Amino acid sequence: MEELIAYLLQFGYLNFQQRELILAKAKHWRIAKGAYFAEAGKISTQIGYVTDGIFRVCYYDKQGDSFTRYFVYENRFVVDVSSFRDEIPSAEYIEAITDCQLLVFSREDFIQLSALIPGWHDMFVKITSYVLENKLKVTSNMLVQDAQKRYLNFLDHYPGLANRVPLNMLASYLGITPSSLSRIRKNIP
Amino acid sequence: MEELIAYLLQFGYLNFQQRELILAKAKHWRIAKGAYFAEAGKISTQIGYVTDGIFRVCYYDKQGDSFTRYFVYENRFVVDVSSFRDEIPSAEYIEAITDCQLLVFSREDFIQLSALIPGWHDMFVKITSYVLENKLKVTSNMLVQDAQKRYLNFLDHYPGLANRVPLNMLASYLGITPSSLSRIRKNIP
DNA sequence: TGTATTTCTTGCCAAATGGCAATTGCGTTT
DNA sequence: AAACGCAATTGCCATTTGGCAAGAAATACA
Numbered sequence: 001m002e003e004l005i006a007y008l009l010q011f012g013y014l015n016f017q018q019r020e021l022i023l024a025k026a027k028h029w030r031i032a033k034g035a036y037f038a039e040a041g042k043i044s045t046q047i048g049y050v051t052d053g054i055f056r057v058c059y060y061d062k063q064g065d066s067f068t069r070y071f072v073y074e075n076r077f078v079v080d081v082s083s084f085r086d087e088i089p090s091a092e093y094i095e096a097i098t099d100c101q102l103l104v105f106s107r108e109d110f111i112q113l114s115a116l117i118p119g120w121h122d123m124f125v126k127i128t129s130y131v132l133e134n135k136l137k138v139t140s141n142m143l144v145q146d147a148q149k150r151y152l153n154f155l156d157h158y159p160g161l162a163n164r165v166p167l168n169m170l171a172s173y174l175g176i177t178p179s180s181l182s183r184i185r186k187n188i189p
Numbered sequence: 190m191e192e193l194i195a196y197l198l199q200f201g202y203l204n205f206q207q208r209e210l211i212l213a214k215a216k217h218w219r220i221a222k223g224a225y226f227a228e229a230g231k232i233s234t235q236i237g238y239v240t241d242g243i244f245r246v247c248y249y250d251k252q253g254d255s256f257t258r259y260f261v262y263e264n265r266f267v268v269d270v271s272s273f274r275d276e277i278p279s280a281e282y283i284e285a286i287t288d289c290q291l292l293v294f295s296r297e298d299f300i301q302l303s304a305l306i307p308g309w310h311d312m313f314v315k316i317t318s319y320v321l322e323n324k325l326k327v328t329s330n331m332l333v334q335d336a337q338k339r340y341l342n343f344l345d346h347y348p349g350l351a352n353r354v355p356l357n358m359l360a361s362y363l364g365i366t367p368s369s370l371s372r373i374r375k376n377i378p
Numbered sequence: 379t380g381t382a383t384t385t386c387t388t389g390c391c392a393a394a395t396g397g398c399a400a401t402t403g404c405g406t407t408t
Numbered sequence: 409a410a411a412c413g414c415a416a417t418t419g420c421c422a423t424t425t426g427g428c429a430a431g432a433a434a435t436a437c438a
Binding site: 379380381382383384385386387388389390391392393394395396397398399400401402403404405406407408 | 409410411412413414415416417418419420421422423424425426427428429430431432433434435436437438
């Protein structure tokens with residue numbers, strides 16, 4: 001719980017009473033590996049703060065193959081922003097790739113917090129745009145790098161994560177095939 | 190000028206008086222081909238609405254080679270969002286790749302409009318997050334496609350644009366070399 | 379514990395892409 | 409009109425990456 005508050009404080013100030021308000025709304029959830037926190041076509045009415053485990057945001061092509069857009073791990077919010085914000089169907093899936101635990105806020109509670117806490121809304125605008133801008137930069141950088149550089153960069157940027165996610169999902173995140181990733185890993189140690 | 194209003198109305202309502210307020214703040218600028226609207230390391234104090242021409246958002250690596258993150262053309266806002274919003278140094282360059290015309294708002298005028306027009310701030314949050322989410326999806330999709338698909342997708346998504354931008358800049362946007370792009374184009378017609 | 383299933387690795391070869399240099403093409407300048 | 413500069417194309421070849429299938433390893437399941 002303290003981690004959530006610490007995370008939020010990076011983006012704005014909250015007094016004691018406000019922190020209590022927030023924590024009072026949080027519900028403890030467990031999601032089993034393989035289950036979805038959000039599904040394409042459905043409206044996301046929950047936002048989660050991951051306290052344990054890893055999710056991936058992914059989509060499927062017509063052949064049924066899945067592709068990972070990015071991973072969400074401990075001490076980060078997990079949500080389909082546009083679905084949650086605008087109440088429109090989600091465009092992607094959010095899949096637990098390990099057993100996960102999170103603190104969950106419903107959309108209604110979230111809106112109530114906006115009314116109770118001045119700056120709560122702005123705080124979330126800051127967080128989502130900060131995260132989004134960063135992801136765009138990282139992805140755009142990957143586009144002009146070869147497969148090995150992308151992988152090394154991933155190791156650098158997300159230490160330890162490569163050992164916690166299935167390599168085929170990491171491969172689709174990096175935009176390469178599992179075999180290529182395997183060969184690249186062999187040449188690194 | 191009407192185009193700016195029409196664009197804004199996609200994201201929220203503005204009455205006649207509010208429209209006048211906005212247009213009164215807009216300054217007409219011309220930027221010559223090759224000049225920068227924003228530069229890495231400097232704080233962006235202006236936001237522009239492109240009425241004519243094309244910009245590219247780009248960065249340089251240590252070797253001095255430039256890479257295009259994306260293009261900004263007519264009837265779109267051009268700005269380094271985080272620099273403009275948070276008054277921090279810009280991370281990238283915004284270069285006019287044709288002679289350009291824009292409607293420019295200074296940061297101060299922009300803030301004044303927030304005070305005068307309820308919903309102005311929210312409108313910009315909507316626009317920037319909408320644009321950003323879209324760009325992330327497009328870029329992430331490119332990552333798992335081969336060079337030819339990326340190019341065809343670009344033709345589809347931005348009709349006519351490929352004929353208006355230098356192909357070496359388009360190549361770096363697509364994450365391929367100019368020679369590869371040239372060969373791909375030869376095999377398409 | 380044993381079995382089934384999935385994931386990961388590896389080998390082989392084909393296809394795609396990059397690197398470099400020469401050439402062509404086009405627009406600008408003088 | 410000629411000369412220049414920059415952009416784009418092309419050829420040649422090396423390197424990277426993909427595709428497929430078999431086998432090994434790890435994991436899940438009963």
